[in-house]
Amino acid sequence: MATLVTMLLAALLVLVPGAARACACGAFVSAEDAEVQVQREVAAISWDGQTERIVLSLSALSNSGEAALLVPTPAPAQVALAEEGLFEALEEVIAPEVEVSYYWWPRSDEGDGSPTSGSDVAVLEQVDLGPVEASVLSASDPDELARWLAEHEYVMDDALAAAVAPYVSEGWYYVAVRMTADQSLSGQLPPLDITFDSSSVVYPMRMSAAATTPQHVRTYLFADQRMTRADASAQSTTVNLRYAGSPEPAAVTNGTLSELLEAGPYLTVVDQSFYAPGAQVVSDFVFERSSNGGDHREVVVEERLLLIAGLPAGPLALGAGLVVLVVGALGLVWWRRRSAGPAPQRAPNCATETPAPVET
Template sequence: MGEFRRLRRALAMAGSVIMLALGGVLVAEPAQACACGGAVSAEGEALTVDREVAALAWDGSTEDIVMQLDMITDADDAAVIIPTPSEPEVQLAETSFFDELAEMAAPRVEDTFTWWPQWEDIGPADGAGAAEPTGGVEVLDTVPLGPLEASVLSATDADGLTDWLREHEYVMSDPLADALTPYITEGWYFVAIRMVAEEGTLNGEVQPVHLSFPASSLIYPMRISAAAEVTQHVSTYVLADGQVRHSDPTGTSEPGELRYAGPVDESLQTSPTWDQLAAAGDYLTVIDHVFDDPAEQITSDFTFASAPDAADYQQVVQVTRMREIAGLTAGPVLLVLGLAAVVVAVLVGRRLLPAGDGAARLGPSAGPVGARPEQHYSAPR
């Protein structure tokens, strides 16, 4: 009975070891996570546009820019100013359009397998007509866009544009006025997009806007972003006949990261915005930029040239997946089961050993070594 109690105690201890190890296996793992200096708001309200995503297309005569901004603000009323080289048409775009672009450019996932957990990871729209010029600014069109309102402007000087914005209760900083001056000098137009939150603030992503205008080449207005005071994140999705590369001083001196270059996936083209784009091509090039010091790094607008010799590219992400047994990580399970089997084998082996000093028995009547056994004879009768 004593040996049985010792065996039961050892098995209980082995079970505790198993549960402790499996408890470690069962610990939940945590889930895996604008470049536009032309944002203005009312005086005293904080507003930062730190990320912008733009899709660009040019068919040789017409350029399309579909833009989505990401704001950090406590304001419920703000505006964004976007320069264009010619008078644009403005409309809303579908949010799903950028979801489809992002899916097309998503990294290719390659699985690798491990037997052990990664312990470091536990733990709409008709214009309202043109207005009379005021203070060097002419309002060419006003377009209601649901939660947004777009005003197409021409301006003869930055002071006039500043005054126009102030009349609409927006304050333009001196750096922004300086960044707009070259566009004014070159005769560009401006789209002032007013955004009013239906409830709360404008914090987060803003509804995408689609601008379409005559253009002699593909160009994206980046000089205005030199007025930004925080790090700028810019992603451009360029639709063309083939892969493109930067041909401007900013993109050349501050090369971004190529995220994707390859044919457009037509099966993902479900958003109505695709039908409104210029017939630019069926090839997608995605380039990401980060400007830590916009005033120094951004010196020109983005322009692009064909890169016919460049190969298709897609990022690859290695995903480590664990081998499992009954839903648990295989390595620790096998280790614990192996240790338990060893413990049981040792205890069972001890149970089979004789009691006492362990001296071997030679038989039921064995005598001293070398002794002759007694012999009994019966006398013949």
């Protein structure tokens, strides 16, 4: 990690209705009778050797107008709203190369803070960001953290409390992002920009062990070379390489992405899925330099029906071939007849027959 210039990772999580409130970066807490469903989560993380930056974008549904996202961090964090468009720009960068394969025959399917709490939970800072309110918390006891959340009308169930406990024992801090709305949360929530001091790049994943449904995570890593997962959870699932290369800075128009490319010009993108999070997620994500070199870009083969003058090439070629065959056969017959010439005529018999003798 000491040789890492900077790195970025983004986690993509899609949960079906009824899923647990745990997500890749932390967990949602809300009123006891409220339901929160995380539909999509994307997080981008960069590190300059001292400061870690997380740009987090969420899409969630809830039957309550209020919810809080709890994100553990190893040091107190600063929170702001992030620039829009980063993740769309990232998707453009890693878009697979398209190769076209043609087929000839139609198919059937076409058509500043000081503590404000006297308990074991301290509110280090509160930031009003308009549609969201962010609180930076410290906690020395997981039960006290759960009690504090309950006093503020948020409930952390037993599974989440158990997942938080290791962070508490290690002295981590928490960003509680309270999203308020006049109606139930729906759609994309404002992207958050979270920064904190860190001696290494760690993406908090251990709270995902409380999830009861599969989690699919995509990580984007910006560094000076190709990167790979180096944590215990990487051994419990398949890590699939999606992209490895140096994007062209001149082709990037998003300001945040340009900053990340300036710090770490090499991008590595990997996907991983956890179908039994409680058993598979045993650590946070950690990355190191990969011993495997070489660029990689996915190739998508796009199949298209080959057309000639707007018509399917297969039937058209078959029809043309039949026409040529018939015409050729007729021409062969005609040529043979022409080459043979007119039929020979039988010559008349000029021999004189001797008349039979006449009897007298």
